Amino acid sequence: MGVFNVRGLLEGRRARLAEGTDLRWRDLRAEAEANGYWTPEGWPGNLHGRVAFQGGWRVDRPFQSTLGGVGKLRGYFQEELPVGAGMVATLEARVDLPWPRMADLGLTGFFDAGQGWDAGVPFGRDTGWLSSLGGGVRLAFPTGSTRLIRIEGGWRVRENMRMEDLLVRAYFVDLRGLLGLRTDGGGRRFNGYLNGLRGY
Numbered sequence: 001m002g003v004f005n006v007r008g009l010l011e012g013r014r015a016r017l018a019e020g021t022d023l024r025w026r027d028l029r030a031e032a033e034a035n036g037y038w039t040p041e042g043w044p045g046n047l048h049g050r051v052a053f054q055g056g057w058r059v060d061r062p063f064q065s066t067l068g069g070v071g072k073l074r075g076y077f078q079e080e081l082p083v084g085a086g087m088v089a090t091l092e093a094r095v096d097l098p099w100p101r102m103a104d105l106g107l108t109g110f111f112d113a114g115q116g117w118d119a120g121v122p123f124g125r126d127t128g129w130l131s132s133l134g135g136g137v138r139l140a141f142p143t144g145s146t147r148l149i150r151i152e153g154g155w156r157v158r159e160n161m162r163m164e165d166l167l168v169r170a171y172f173v174d175l176r177g178l179l180g181l182r183t184d185g186g187g188r189r190f191n192g193y194l195n196g197l198r199g200y
Contacts, residue, residue, distance in 0.1 A: 002036065002037065002038045002039070003036070003037040004034070004035070004036045004037075005034070005035050006032070006033070006034045006035075007032075007033060007035075008030065008031055008032040008033070009029075009030070009031040009032075010028075010029070010030050010031075011028075011029050012025050012026065012027055012028035012029065013025070013026055013027050014026070024058075025058065026058050026059075026060055027056070027058065027059050027060060027061055027064060028056060028057040028058055028059070029054070029055070029056045029057075029059075029064055029065060030054070030055055030056075031052065031053070031054045032052070032053050032054075033050060033051065033052035033053070034050070034051050034052075035048065035049070035050050036048070036049045036050070037049075043095075044095055044096050044097075044098075045093070045094040045095040045096045045106060046094050047091070047092070047093055047094070048090070048091070048092040048093075048094065049089075049090065049091050049092075050088075050089065050090040050092075051087070051088075051089050051090075052071070052072070052087065052088050052089075052090075053085075053086070053087045054083075054085060054086050054087075055084070055085040055086075055119065056084050056085065056119065056121055059084060059119075059120075059121040059122070060122070061122070062082060062121065062122040062123040062124075063079060063082045063123065064121065065082070065083050065084065065085070065086065065116075065121070066078050066079060066080075066081055066082055066083065067081035067083050067086045067088065067114055067115075067116040067127060067130070068080045068081045070169070070171055071088075072088045072112065072114065073088060073112045073113075073114050073130055073131070073132045073154075073156070074110065074112055074132050074134060074152055074154035074167070074169075075112070075131075075132025075133070075134060075154035075155045075156035075157070075165075075167055076130070076132065076156055076167070077167070081116055081125060081127055081130075082121075082123045082124055082125060083116030083117060083118065083119070083121075083124050083125055083127065084116075084117055084118050084119025084120060084121035084124040085116065085117045085119045086114060086115060086116035086117065086127075087114055087115060088112060088113070088114035089112070089113050089114065090110060090111070090112045090113075091110065091111050092108055092109065092110040092111075093108065093109045093110075094106055094107070094108050094138070095107045095108075101143070102141070102142055102143060103139060103140060103141040103142060103143055104138075104139070104140040104141075104143050104144070104145070105137070105138070105139050106137070106138045106139075107135065107136070107137060107138075108135055108136045108137070108138060108150075108152070109133075109134075109135040110133065110134060110135065110136075110152075110154070111131065111132075111133045112131060112132045112133070112154075113129065113130070113131040114127075114129075114130060114131075115127055115128060115129050115130065130156065130157075131156070131157040132154045132155060132156050132157060133154065133155060133157060134152060134153045134154030134155055134166075135152070135153065136150060136151050136152030136153060137150070137151045137152075138150050139151075146174065146175040147172060147173075147174060147175070148172065148173040148174075148175060149170065149171075149172055149173075150170065150171055150172075150173060151168070151169075151170045152168070152169055152170075153166050153167065153168045154166070154167050155167070
């Protein structure tokens, strides 16, 4: 069984650069992502692949786009990698556990890779290729709930990886139909619930 979807976000603001000047569009941001889900025969879960792009134009405010955090490079803090544009690819394996019956419980393992460019934005960075790996737990209570809890631990991939470099985070995902909205502290992102396969 396989499912594929594409979704995106476009936002910006109209502002005057100085008193008496005309309104102009500023802080324009665009995001696009493609998600694929595949359930191998006999596999108690699914495989999730994701490619996401983000970019900004006429950006005056710093930290509008970042490369780390939820849904990006999960071994990095969200504010650690400010960029003007970037891309991230993710591969995640999910296993659904048969217990407890009153909740949906599963385990995950993931690998993220991405690159960011400064693109002339304040504090933007050219990151080069970075990656992270880790795993976590997914829990929905009661069974079939659209409120999902994710607890994840991720490491940034580099030489001499150490246990103390593990970054652990917990967050909620609110699933509301095919194109719901999620708030993760860094802005709103599209989220989905596709034929019973949770998008995050």
